[in-house]
Amino acid sequence: MELFIAIFTGTIIAATPLIFAALGELVVEKSGVLNLGIEGMMLMGAALAFWAVTAGCSMPVAIVAGALAGAAASLLFGVLALTFLTNQYAAGLALAIFGSGVSAFLGRGFGSVPIEALHRVDIPILSDLPLIGPLLFRFDPLVYLALLMFVAISWFLYRTKAGLILRTIGESPQTSHAIGYPVIRIRYMAVLFGGLMAGLAGAYLSVAYTPLWVENMTAGKGWIALALVVFATWRPLRVLLGAWLFGGMTILQLQGQALGLQVPSELLSALPYLATIVVLLLISRNRQMLALHFPASLAKPFRPAG
Amino acid sequence: MHPRLELRNISKRYPGVVANDDVSLSIQPGEIHAVLGENGAGKSTLMKIIYGAAQADTGEIYCDGNAIAAHNPAMSRALGIEMVYQHFALFESVSVVENIALSASGAFDLPSLADKIRELSLRYGMPIDPHRQVHDLSVGERQRVEIVRCLLQAPKLLILDEPTSVLTPQAVVKLFDTLRQLAAEGCSIVYISHKLDEVQELCDTATVLRNGKVTGTARPKETTSLELARMMVGSKLPEMHVSPAAPSEKPVLEVRNLSAKARDHFGVDLKDVSFDVRGGEIVGLAGVSGNGQAELIALLSGERTHGHYDAIKIGGTPAAGLRPDERRKLGLAFVPEERLGRGAVPSHTLWENAVLTAHRLGTVSKGLVDRRKASIFAAGVIDRFKVKANGPGATAQSLSGGNLQKFIVGREIALAPKLLLVSQPTWGVDVGASAFIRQTIVDLSRAGTAVFVVSEELDELFEICDRLLVICQGQVSPSLVRTSTDREEIGLLMTGRKMSKDRSGDVALQD
Ligand SMILES: Nc1ncnc2c1ncn2[C@@H]1O[C@H](COP(=O)(O)OP(=O)(O)OP(=O)(O)O)[C@@H](O)[C@H]1O
Ligand SMILES: [Mg+2]
Numbered sequence: 051m052e053l054f055i056a057i058f059t060g061t062i063i064a065a066t067p068l069i070f071a072a073l074g075e076l077v078v079e080k081s082g083v084l085n086l087g088i089e090g091m092m093l094m095g096a097a098l099a100f101w102a103v104t105a106g107c108s109m110p111v112a113i114v115a116g117a118l119a120g121a122a123a124s125l126l127f128g129v130l131a132l133t134f135l136t137n138q139y140a141a142g143l144a145l146a147i148f149g150s151g152v153s154a155f156l157g158r159g160f161g162s163v164p165i166e167a168l169h170r171v172d173i174p175i176l177s178d179l180p181l182i183g184p185l186l187f188r189f190d191p192l193v194y195l196a197l198l199m200f201v202a203i204s205w206f207l208y209r210t211k212a213g214l215i216l217r218t219i220g221e222s223p224q225t226s227h228a229i230g231y232p233v234i235r236i237r238y239m240a241v242l243f244g245g246l247m248a249g250l251a252g253a254y255l256s257v258a259y260t261p262l263w264v265e266n267m268t269a270g271k272g273w274i275a276l277a278l279v280v281f282a283t284w285r286p287l288r289v290l291l292g293a294w295l296f297g298g299m300t301i302l303q304l305q306g307q308a309l310g311l312q313v314p315s316e317l318l319s320a321l322p323y324l325a326t327i328v329v330l331l332l333i334s335r336n337r338q339m340l341a342l343h344f345p346a347s348l349a350k351p352f353r354p355a356g
Numbered sequence: 357m358h359p360r361l362e363l364r365n366i367s368k369r370y371p372g373v374v375a376n377d378d379v380s381l382s383i384q385p386g387e388i389h390a391v392l393g394e395n396g397a398g399k400s401t402l403m404k405i406i407y408g409a410a411q412a413d414t415g416e417i418y419c420d421g422n423a424i425a426a427h428n429p430a431m432s433r434a435l436g437i438e439m440v441y442q443h444f445a446l447f448e449s450v451s452v453v454e455n456i457a458l459s460a461s462g463a464f465d466l467p468s469l470a471d472k473i474r475e476l477s478l479r480y481g482m483p484i485d486p487h488r489q490v491h492d493l494s495v496g497e498r499q500r501v502e503i504v505r506c507l508l509q510a511p512k513l514l515i516l517d518e519p520t521s522v523l524t525p526q527a528v529v530k531l532f533d534t535l536r537q538l539a540a541e542g543c544s545i546v547y548i549s550h551k552l553d554e555v556q557e558l559c560d561t562a563t564v565l566r567n568g569k570v571t572g573t574a575r576p577k578e579t580t581s582l583e584l585a586r587m588m589v590g591s592k593l594p595e596m597h598v599s600p601a602a603p604s605e606k607p608v609l610e611v612r613n614l615s616a617k618a619r620d621h622f623g624v625d626l627k628d629v630s631f632d633v634r635g636g637e638i639v640g641l642a643g644v645s646g647n648g649q650a651e652l653i654a655l656l657s658g659e660r661t662h663g664h665y666d667a668i669k670i671g672g673t674p675a676a677g678l679r680p681d682e683r684r685k686l687g688l689a690f691v692p693e694e695r696l697g698r699g700a701v702p703s704h705t706l707w708e709n710a711v712l713t714a715h716r717l718g719t720v721s722k723g724l725v726d727r728r729k730a731s732i733f734a735a736g737v738i739d740r741f742k743v744k745a746n747g748p749g750a751t752a753q754s755l756s757g758g759n760l761q762k763f764i765v766g767r768e769i770a771l772a773p774k775l776l777l778v779s780q781p782t783w784g785v786d787v788g789a790s791a792f793i794r795q796t797i798v799d800l801s802r803a804g805t806a807v808f809v810v811s812e813e814l815d816e817l818f819e820i821c822d823r824l825l826v827i828c829q830g831q832v833s834p835s836l837v838r839t840s841t842d843r844e845e846i847g848l849l850m851t852g853r854k855m856s857k858d859r860s861g862d863v864a865l866q867d
């Protein structure tokens with residue numbers, strides 16, 4: 051039982067940064083913009099949040115600082131890709147490299163002292179329930195925020211007019227412009243939101259998940275988030291499930307190593323990546339569904355016709 | 357009182373062409389004003405400038421006496437200007453009601469908007485199902501959606517860029533009633549059409565454009581269509597010559613007991629369709645759009661394959677299971693109804709678009725594109741069909757609607773096919789060029805090609821076809837010889853009523 055609880059809660063926690071980053075990227079891509087720089091934005095968020103804690107800021111302030119750092123980094127991408135119509139692949143890769151460089155530079159002053167991690171919230175009565183309490187009600191607040199974001203984003207995309215506008219811009223910015231929507235401005239907002247979410251994901255890593263600063267501590271999670279969005283065929287629920295799957299495999303792999311399984315640990319660490327990709331690949335085979343959810347203008351530069 | 361809309365000295369140039377040259381016009385409240393001109397005369401460009409989707413290089417626009425500075429479509433919508441685009445502005449991945457909600461003001465309430473659409477579209481004689489996805493709609497249905505979307509906004513100025521090019525005659529009648537009523541309530545309407553009889557019936561005044569310049573104004577109701585045509589084209593119209601057909605012994609296209617389920621539950625199932633097209637003759641398919649034409653065309657062109665290989669034979673070879681390129685090898689050429697997207701890749705050049713279907717003519721050798729040959733081929737089409745374009749290097753999307761249509765039809769005809777499949781051959785093509793395209797199709801058939809034409813325009817079918825088929829709810833009628841049938845009979849078959857002539861010669865209807 052103890053083991054089950056450990057695996058379950060571990061899964062949810064390990065999935066949280068991915069949920070933030072991938073949902074943010076989902077919104078960006080739904081607007082037809084491809085930002086490959088998630089890894090860079092996450093690292094900026096992680097570094098800034100960690101720095102804020104060591105500088106004596108409160109946890110909420112530190113987390114907001116991390117999110118804003120991600121947004122600031124995404125603005126850089128936005129200016130390049132949306133205003134100057136640079137190739138989006140190139141601009142995104144540049145952001146990824148830039149973010150990892152800058153965060154490493156900032157992080158040199160941090161030292162290797164751990165900080166006190168974000169506390170979990172204790173909900174009166176609920177947290178003390180047997181089984182249910184430890185399973186569902188002893189997480190830190192960001193875990194709940196991630197789930198809230200999932201609900202909010204699904205609702206926004208498929209139930210509100212603003213969400214409809216965003217999705218249709220992703221299909222055809224020309225048409226959106228022709229019927230009178232400010233395409234560039236809306237895309238900027240989407241990119242900034244994606245940055246905010248990636249920054250949050252980074253902050254979660256450095257102040258809650260492993261309350262420690264290590265250079266390149268995201269360890270490819272930004273890229274996994276990117277892959278999640280594609281393999282989830284641009285659908286929020288599948289992003290969520292994919293993130294949990296990845297989180298679950300990560301924890302199982304750790305447990306496997308702890309139990310001393312006779313499998314090379316490198317192979318075990320590759321398992322979550324492999325399993326996530328295989329499963330998502332299998333569910334994304336339906337071509338027609340794919341065509342319906344795929345933002346047709348993805349990564350294509352747009353300039354309003356004059 | 358100020359005019360509703362006033363244009364002063366509007367000029368707009370694109371690379372290699374002056375689309376609008378010092379155009380001025382004014383439209384009063386309640387006036388229905390036609391803008392006429394050949395393909396490429398600059399009509400759509402002028403409309404986009406009025407709507408703010410394109411910016412004029414020089415000139416001013418006044419709405420109700422106020423100058424509009426820094427124009428854009430959002431500003432137009434705020435001012436009560438609505439526009440039906442020639443190339444529709446609809447999103448394919450979402451439903452009809454969502455598309456309409458995007459340009460509707462007011463609360464975002466899809467269910468009640470859907471009810472309103474259902475009710476109003478019925479009243480306007482253009483019934484649409486608000487919950488269908490736009491990518492499943494035929495162009496005729498898309499046109500209805502575009503029009504209903506604009507009418508729902510109760511506009512002050514309504515711009516209609518060829519709104520009736522793929523509407524059924526019945527829907528056009530209803531549309532005109534609606535437009536007259538709108539005008540009576542004070543809405544100004546700008547109306548573009550190549551169908552001069554429509555313009556004469558509907559419009560109070562007309563401005564004629566040629567090569568971007570205003571060449572005259574007219575009162576269509578007091579002018580003959582011949583005169584109007586002459587003002588547009590600047591010369592006399594060509595006359596059609598249709599010599600009697602000499603059909604080949606063996607059919608080139610044989611369709612036998614073709615049944616197919618629709619691709620989605622909104623489509624129409626084809627039920628036991630059988631017909632032949634022989635070399636040297638033109639067979640037309642009449643019918644209200646959305647009665648299975650899309651399914652039939654997809655099956656004939658190879659976009660969709662069928663398990664019974666013998667259900668479709670091309671030149672005697674079972675072809676129902678073949679891919680489009682394999683069918684093209686058997687001598688099939690195909691003009692789809694959607695010219696942007698299926699007929700041509702919008703952002704690619706004309707010569708690249710030519711390569712897409714003309715690879716048999718040596719434009720591709722050993723897997724490499726022979727750019728020189730492709731350019732020569734494209735230039736040949738441009739020249740022969742008088743396509744107004746900035747050479748083979750122009751992108752497909754830079755062409756005016758009618759000119760792109762001429763290019764696509766021309767490209768397929770230039771392949772000298774054994775079997776030509778055309779959908780809406782003269783969609784949006786001006787009077788002169790339509791006559792030319794029809795004549796070329798007739799000449800092609802008389803040289804031995806089997807031609808199958810799908811069109812909603814009965815006039816066109818009657819002008820060129822030797823035999824006619826009527827499709828209704830997935831069933832195709834036995835063929836009717838053109839010279840022994842009439843519009844009335846076809847019209848009844850289109851609405852699904854069978855007609856039998858009894859001995860006395862009276863017409864009896866059966867439902
Ligand atoms: N985006 C563009 N880039 C370059 N040239 C363009 C562009 N849009 C239009 N043109 C050119 O401007 C001219 C006028 O085009 P326009 O679409 O206004 O013609 P039109 O009168 O609407 O013709 P049609 O009856 O065929 O629709 C054409 O020669 C066309 O090639
Ligand atoms: Mg036009």
